[in-house]
Amino acid sequence: LIxxxxxxxxxxxxxxxxxxxxxxxxxxxxxxxxxxxxxIADWAEFIGSCNADICLFCESRRWIDAANTALTTPALFSxxxxxxxxxxxxxxxxxxxxxxxVAMLSNVQQKEVVKNDTDLDGSKYxxxxxxxxxxxxxxxxVHLQYGNETSQIQKRAxxxxxxxxxxxxxxxxIIGGDFNTRSLTEMNALVQAGFTxxxxxxxxxxxxxxxPTPTYxxxxxxxxxTKLKM
Numbered sequence: 001l002i003x004x005x006x007x008x009x010x011x012x013x014x015x016x017x018x019x020x021x022x023x024x025x026x027x028x029x030x031x032x033x034x035x036x037x038x039x040i041a042d043w044a045e046f047i048g049s050c051n052a053d054i055c056l057f058c059e060s061r062r063w064i065d066a067a068n069t070a071l072t073t074p075a076l077f078s079x080x081x082x083x084x085x086x087x088x089x090x091x092x093x094x095x096x097x098x099x100x101x102v103a104m105l106s107n108v109q110q111k112e113v114v115k116n117d118t119d120l121d122g123s124k125y126x127x128x129x130x131x132x133x134x135x136x137x138x139x140x141x142v143h144l145q146y147g148n149e150t151s152q153i154q155k156r157a158x159x160x161x162x163x164x165x166x167x168x169x170x171x172x173x174i175i176g177g178d179f180n181t182r183s184l185t186e187m188n189a190l191v192q193a194g195f196t197x198x199x200x201x202x203x204x205x206x207x208x209x210x211x212p213t214p215t216y217x218x219x220x221x222x223x224x225x226t227k228l229k230m
Contacts (some may be wrong), residue, residue: 001133001172004229007117010133015052016141018209021061021100022072028059028100030066040064040076047080054130054143055105056176056221060086062101072103074194081105085113087124101178102126102141110139119166120144120159125177127166135227138170141192142177156186164193173224178209181219187220196230 002009021028022039031039031189043064047055064070077084086103102124110128117124125142142163145156160179167173175195181187184200191197198221199206207214223230 012053014221015050016056018058018178019060021059022064024128032066057103058143058178060103062099082107083110086128087115104141137172140175144179146180161189164189172227176221184217195224
């Protein structure tokens with residue numbers, strides 16, 4: 001990230017990851033094994049090994065475990081980062097939580113935090129402004145419409161266009177998330193809005209879902225701005 005008033009540019013590492021509701025199999029029940037502390041330690045080791053300045057997580061369950069005893073933020077996230085914003089829909093009367101949450105972790109202060117689903121017609125995002133190397137940067141984490149049906153692809157296209165519109169007023173922007181794109185051509189609205197794609201640009205295309213044999217390039221980090229280079 002470049003700042004003309006600073007003697008040097010600075011590199012920031014962004015980690016975008018779909019946690020899979022701590023199951024990894026497309027469900028949202030949470031970890032059901034018999035070594036919860038070891039499981040949490042494995043996640044801490046993985047996240048720590050990435051050495052990221054900002055983490056943009058999708059499908060982050062409110063609790064890590066299926067028994068709903070270990071809250072994700074105090075048990076894991078806050079051990080690693082000072083500032084956590086998450087989308088937390090919870091009905092205490094039913095012990096129910098929306099499973100496909102998004103979360104934003106950083107040591108830099110997150111200002112002007114917005115948590116919204118109406119702008120993307122039901123898909124969730126968190127948006128904040130972070131001052132990085134003296135530059136205000138709009139940072140977003142998103143989890144867009146899933147599926148390969150025509151209606152789902154059309155809805156995703158509307159959401160991606162909405163992201164371009166939502167960020168048009170910011171000079172420097174980072175968007176990361178599980179876009180659920182079946183083809184990277186679905187990202188054209190962001191490319192036309194000036195974004196560089198981490199997945200699908202000069203670095204090549206990366207298939208990231210489903211495991212163990214990925215078929216779709218669903219995950220991405222997108223950058224736009226006069227001060228930002230991927």
